[in-house]
Amino acid sequence: MATGKKIDTPLLDQLEKGPWPSFVKELKGMAVRKPMIQDLLGQLEMSYREKRGHWKHGGLVGVMGYGGGVIGRYSDSADKFPACAHFHTVRVNQPSGWFYTSKALRELCDIWDAHGSGMTNMHGSTGDCVFLGTTSEELEPIFKELTDKGWDLGGSGSDVRTPSCCNGPARCEYACYDTMDMCYNITMAYQDELHRPAFAYKWKFKFSGCPNDCVASIARSDLSVIGTWRDDIRIDQNAVKAYADSGMDIRADVIRKCPTACMGFDGKAIKIDNKQCNHCMHCINVMPKALRPGKDTGATILIGAKAPIIEGALLASVLVPFMKLDKEDDYQEFKDLIAKIWEFWDEHGVSRERIGECIQRVGLGNFIEEIGVEPIPEMVMHPRTNPYIFYEEYFEEGDAEGAEEA
Amino acid sequence: MATGKKIDTPLLDQLEKGPWPSFVKELKGMAVRKPMIQDLLGQLEMSYREKRGHWKHGGLVGVMGYGGGVIGRYSDSADKFPACAHFHTVRVNQPSGWFYTSKALRELCDIWDAHGSGMTNMHGSTGDCVFLGTTSEELEPIFKELTDKGWDLGGSGSDVRTPSCCNGPARCEYACYDTMDMCYNITMAYQDELHRPAFAYKWKFKFSGCPNDCVASIARSDLSVIGTWRDDIRIDQNAVKAYADSGMDIRADVIRKCPTACMGFDGKAIKIDNKQCNHCMHCINVMPKALRPGKDTGATILIGAKAPIIEGALLASVLVPFMKLDKEDDYQEFKDLIAKIWEFWDEHGVSRERIGECIQRVGLGNFIEEIGVEPIPEMVMHPRTNPYIFYEEYFEEGDAEGAEEA
Amino acid sequence: MAEPAAPKKKTDIGPPHYEQFLHPVVKKNYGKWKYHEYLKPGVLVHVAESGDKIFSVRAGSPRLISVDTIRLFADLAEKYCGGHLRFTSRNNVEFMTDQQKNIDPLIKDLNAKGYPVGGTNNSISNIIHTQGWVHCHSAATDVSGVVKAMMDELYEYFVEAKLPHKLKLAAACCLNMCGAVHCSDIAILGIHRRPPKINDATVANVCEIPTTVSSCPTAAIRPTTVNGKASVQIDEDRCMFCANCFTVCPAMPIADPLNDGISIWVGGKVSNARTEPMFTKLAVPFIPNNPPRWPEVTDVVKNIVKVYASDAHKYERLGEWIDRIGWPKFFSMTGLEFTKYHIDDFKHAGETYKRSTHIKFQ
Amino acid sequence: MAEPAAPKKKTDIGPPHYEQFLHPVVKKNYGKWKYHEYLKPGVLVHVAESGDKIFSVRAGSPRLISVDTIRLFADLAEKYCGGHLRFTSRNNVEFMTDQQKNIDPLIKDLNAKGYPVGGTNNSISNIIHTQGWVHCHSAATDVSGVVKAMMDELYEYFVEAKLPHKLKLAAACCLNMCGAVHCSDIAILGIHRRPPKINDATVANVCEIPTTVSSCPTAAIRPTTVNGKASVQIDEDRCMFCANCFTVCPAMPIADPLNDGISIWVGGKVSNARTEPMFTKLAVPFIPNNPPRWPEVTDVVKNIVKVYASDAHKYERLGEWIDRIGWPKFFSMTGLEFTKYHIDDFKHAGETYKRSTHIKFQ
Numbered sequence A, B: 001m002a003t004g005k006k007i008d009t010p011l012l013d014q015l016e017k018g019p020w021p022s023f024v025k026e027l028k029g030m031a032v033r034k035p036m037i038q039d040l041l042g043q044l045e046m047s048y049r050e051k052r053g054h055w056k057h058g059g060l061v062g063v064m065g066y067g068g069g070v071i072g073r074y075s076d077s078a079d080k081f082p083a084c085a086h087f088h089t090v091r092v093n094q095p096s097g098w099f100y101t102s103k104a105l106r107e108l109c110d111i112w113d114a115h116g117s118g119m120t121n122m123h124g125s126t127g128d129c130v131f132l133g134t135t136s137e138e139l140e141p142i143f144k145e146l147t148d149k150g151w152d153l154g155g156s157g158s159d160v161r162t163p164s165c166c167n168g169p170a171r172c173e174y175a176c177y178d179t180m181d182m183c184y185n186i187t188m189a190y191q192d193e194l195h196r197p198a199f200a201y202k203w204k205f206k207f208s209g210c211p212n213d214c215v216a217s218i219a220r221s222d223l224s225v226i227g228t229w230r231d232d233i234r235i236d237q238n239a240v241k242a243y244a245d246s247g248m249d250i251r252a253d254v255i256r257k258c259p260t261a262c263m264g265f266d267g268k269a270i271k272i273d274n275k276q277c278n279h280c281m282h283c284i285n286v287m288p289k290a291l292r293p294g295k296d297t298g299a300t301i302l303i304g305a306k307a308p309i310i311e312g313a314l315l316a317s318v319l320v321p322f323m324k325l326d327k328e329d330d331y332q333e334f335k336d337l338i339a340k341i342w343e344f345w346d347e348h349g350v351s352r353e354r355i356g357e358c359i360q361r362v363g364l365g366n367f368i369e370e371i372g373v374e375p376i377p378e379m380v381m382h383p384r385t386n387p388y389i390f391y392e393e394y395f396e397e398g399d400a401e402g403a404e405e406a
Numbered sequence C, D: 001m002a003e004p005a006a007p008k009k010k011t012d013i014g015p016p017h018y019e020q021f022l023h024p025v026v027k028k029n030y031g032k033w034k035y036h037e038y039l040k041p042g043v044l045v046h047v048a049e050s051g052d053k054i055f056s057v058r059a060g061s062p063r064l065i066s067v068d069t070i071r072l073f074a075d076l077a078e079k080y081c082g083g084h085l086r087f088t089s090r091n092n093v094e095f096m097t098d099q100q101k102n103i104d105p106l107i108k109d110l111n112a113k114g115y116p117v118g119g120t121n122n123s124i125s126n127i128i129h130t131q132g133w134v135h136c137h138s139a140a141t142d143v144s145g146v147v148k149a150m151m152d153e154l155y156e157y158f159v160e161a162k163l164p165h166k167l168k169l170a171a172a173c174c175l176n177m178c179g180a181v182h183c184s185d186i187a188i189l190g191i192h193r194r195p196p197k198i199n200d201a202t203v204a205n206v207c208e209i210p211t212t213v214s215s216c217p218t219a220a221i222r223p224t225t226v227n228g229k230a231s232v233q234i235d236e237d238r239c240m241f242c243a244n245c246f247t248v249c250p251a252m253p254i255a256d257p258l259n260d261g262i263s264i265w266v267g268g269k270v271s272n273a274r275t276e277p278m279f280t281k282l283a284v285p286f287i288p289n290n291p292p293r294w295p296e297v298t299d300v301v302k303n304i305v306k307v308y309a310s311d312a313h314k315y316e317r318l319g320e321w322i323d324r325i326g327w328p329k330f331f332s333m334t335g336l337e338f339t340k341y342h343i344d345d346f347k348h349a350g351e352t353y354k355r356s357t358h359i360k361f362q
Ligand code: SRM
Pocket: B097, B165, B166, B167, B168, B171, B172, B173, B174, B212, B213, B214, B215, B216, B285, B286, C036, C044, C087, C088, C089, C090, C091, C092, C119, C120, C121, C122, C125, C126, C128, C165, C166, C168, C180, C183, C184, C185, C268, C269, C270, C271, C272, C273, C317
């Protein structure tokens, strides 16, 4: 592999200007001591000139014993930019909530500086620390050093992808369950499924502590766990008064924006018809000092979100309206549910079909029947509008009156 | 054909009881002098006993020169009920708004008493006077007597079905155009299309004078014309005061129910932000003495409603948000539009595919392009959410910069 | 050899022009009405800009009526209304007069003959319905009977205007839904529940096999040969009983006494008032036919009406009420069972799944 | 012949446990936070039931950062926060301290190094984005560049919190939408506009033809033979440029400098606050790639932000604002063109047609 030589990048240079921190500056900084990045800059400048990417399609590389965690990447212009001929990424499983110490970060940096390009994504869209650019030979050494320091790879391919969670109880008063603990617990419980792709397609878990959904789980995860409560919103009427006194227009900003119109304000105190509340969070968001979620907390379990390819994007849909998430019991109820879903998916999923698409194909009604979950109206926006009902039984002429045939 | 003999109808008899007028009484009344109805009662009692109908599938009958207007019907139990072996219905095109004089009704009754069972539906779901039960031989005489008295048949089969309209300007203060006149005009303009099925499937016109849509046109017509206005709602503030004084809770019943929240009431006068009003009619419905549609009236033209068979039910969708309906010009703009739509349907419609289904298949965008209507956001609830855009042009490598290829 | 020309037939004359049928006061004030008021259930007055008034009296009708009854209506129209009357889009009959004093005698006469007056304002008006066993080959139930039984039970809501808002009912005897079932506050729908039985002996004679095969929306029908004759066969697991094949092929009857029955639907509307028009949604997937009075069906409907009446806000249509309280609450308040059949599995099924955490806990 | 056992590899250890990384004040008050306040743009304080406070300072990051920059963040964390820091779900870096006095010096240091502080409350936070030409074979544009160009233009909205509400942006380089493009307030999506070019010589070697054929959602691909070699062909009229075939078959490259570019989407959201989560909707179907600064794209986005800022109510997300004013008004206020491409024609297209007369006339 030849050394990257410095070349002019007039187009990229324009992206060094402006107030927002520049990824080009980041690249140039590393290019000084990393030929791989010097050549990457060259190739990228060529892309900017030609208006097209210069990477070849995929490439299977990885570490022994794992099926995922590394994305192979080869340049289609290795002749011009030999230093970035190989430019694989390594996905390192981030800690819950993306909390670090400077020490931990330095360890990661040192490993990557020694064996890779020195460039990273902190973080990738799924949540991993993404280490951008290394060669196949470096993969095993990287893996060894990572595991020695207590780090492991994340997911890629048709496996459990690296779960992620909002900072939840660590730094948010709204958290209705321990997102950080559950994300860690689940990540550990499914290490095999995470590292050795054996599914029909990818499977993403995301954990948000409340319906604000700060990790966008409802839009981006096959299995989304969103905290909620089922008792009454806690109200501190003194704090309500304080907000009012400080000039907040409670009627306009809170009461009238409540989507269920279940709130009232008489100028002094707030009243909530909690049976009508749909737990949207708005009022709590606006008045965090005065309003708090209830104490009977847990989560809504939703299933099947994904990006559009190929049947159109899906938002996750309600599977269990409320589940107590029992740490002491090691989240067993949740894990039992996952086991049943995966069993179903194993049997009915077809290759490259996410669970959301699979459920649409077989029908939500059939899906829940197979996994042993009762149909309830909370699962639908509204019951069916078309009359095409697949009744499963009918009477046969010979049947005794009242007897149904399967 | 043997004479219907009186038989016991213990099940049907139970439907003579109760406060609501009884169709069984109606049938029994006619059965006294109509063997056909006597046998119909017998067959119906048998249906009630056996829980199934006793009519054969279809049957093509009609009057010379017409392809529609008569529904052939044959009993599958002619041996038991010979008098109703033939039991065809004749659809007579009702007058606009179902207005009659006693004289006109008596003429119709006399014809039907002479040549048919004497039973009718006033009216059928499409709008016709439906004369229930006659034999094939009677069809021509019935037709002759009807036309002699100024009546004609309605539609059936793959033709223009009998148009219908709300009473509109005849007895309703909300009418934004002359539904009665337009319904008559359009019925007359398309007599050939109404009587001689030549389409891919049925085509229904319905005319409602305002968005209350009292003929359910948005749910049941291929082409729905619904009156509306585009200037300001007329307000009589004295009448507003009178309503308030009479105890109406204007804030609760009107202001807060306005779907666009574009109304205000200061205890005395109503204010409307007419640019935000979506013409839902609610406020006008509740306070007809105080509020009236504006004076710049016309109609929204919607296309494609239908019952569920077979792709699922459709509501009509907006094709022209606002069209002035010019009586003086003989509704030419409207007719030009219909001509273009039918031309398109002729070319692209497949058998037994309603226009609504056809539009879904080819895409609304392509449809309007072909009929020469500009795309506007009023036609959609929202722009597309999926990224699957069928761009119709792309640059070829050789193209001069900026030149697009078709 | 030209046939001798038949005497030219009168065709394409269209319906009579409506103008000749209008009451003089209607004709005079045509398009110039100012407002209306409800005088009592079934009685409207429309006031014109000129100050003229026209009074309308609305009477319930079973729709399936004899010429004798029509003549009775004609008699009454002559006695009180100068011969002027009309029918409504819900098959009620309306008598129009400019003489307020005629109203009560007219109502008395109507009532005496068994015709109730009502159906205006916040009431249950007449039920839109279809042919049933009286005339249609496709019927899975008899809607004339169901409607009579229902209106008997709901009578009070026709003659009084005591509901939160208008409540529009419709009934249809098969999935063709001739009427307004797909967009009514409450709808009754005759429904088959067993695949068509194929008459292999006649299929080839009376049906076009390719048309029959392609008529099936779920592709459940395949061509086959039985005893050397071309026929079709049905993959029963795929059949959802739509009867579309029967419509194009009479040799595939689907009606079946043991399995035909009724489904109940709620929450549709047509008007644009406040909310956009809405489709009806499934409330009860299946109740077996129980003629002549379908008591299980009328019980369910009456119960839904009662719960709606007790809980909805003023001016809230049934579907708007459910939207406010939520479907879980609707099912718990009415005591109806929610089953997997309520969960859509047709073309746009996914669009009906609940895609948010907006949940009310009860 | 058994291979000699390799030294047992350490695997499946998972990520380090988070607890060791938590700030002592965070650890102490874990799950016992009471409320938060915004001290200024980019600075939050969370107050615990115990009365303890933790201050967070949020700095913008280009996400594509070098180990040197990470080390810089580590330095600052050590200087002001006892070494504690985190990253957010939008790739900002957050420094946490229990010392309010550390906030301003920290901000000063960050700013000096070129890292802006902001992105909290009613601001535009960092843009979620993906690999682009930097690393992905599928990219139709370079999102790192687009995002840098956009954030330069939208900078004021990051460092000040002056919008009606949070405004969440995302950018993705192809229809795979690695990120949150399908549910963002404003999204930038790299898009192809020309069918894949088939490399007939290599298809048979590098692709499974049946898989390739079935990968196409519109069934545009058919098997064929070219010069005696098995290959595939595309019905160009049916292709909607999704690149799914390229994902399974490298011999069908779709990237094309002349026709790749950017589409702009608006009005999505993820949170359940007030309204349910919503998908983004098409605003601009296509703008050609114009690196390095995509001025046409940033113009459109800036303009949308400005119109939103001037017209939306407090606490109204972009999609909620459009729902209130209506799409016709959105297009007229932003001056964007509505074309036939905006009208859906995919699977559920019909469900997006306007099925009511609820129209606002302007
Ligand atoms: C006579 C009739 C039109 C006709 O040409 O035949 C008619 C007449 C009137 N309608 Fe209607 N509507 C008539 C069928 C309908 C229908 C169609 C249907 O019932 O299938 C609808 C749409 C149904 C739906 O939405 O599902 C309809 C939705 C309305 C509405 C909207 C109600 C709402 O808020 O959703 C109003 C306004 C109101 O009630 O406040 C209305 C208002 C009116 C007014 C007040 C209009 C007026 O100022 O004259 C009339 C008296 C209403 C009453 O009965 O209380 N009319 N009206 C129809 C009477 C049918 C009957 O015998 O009961």
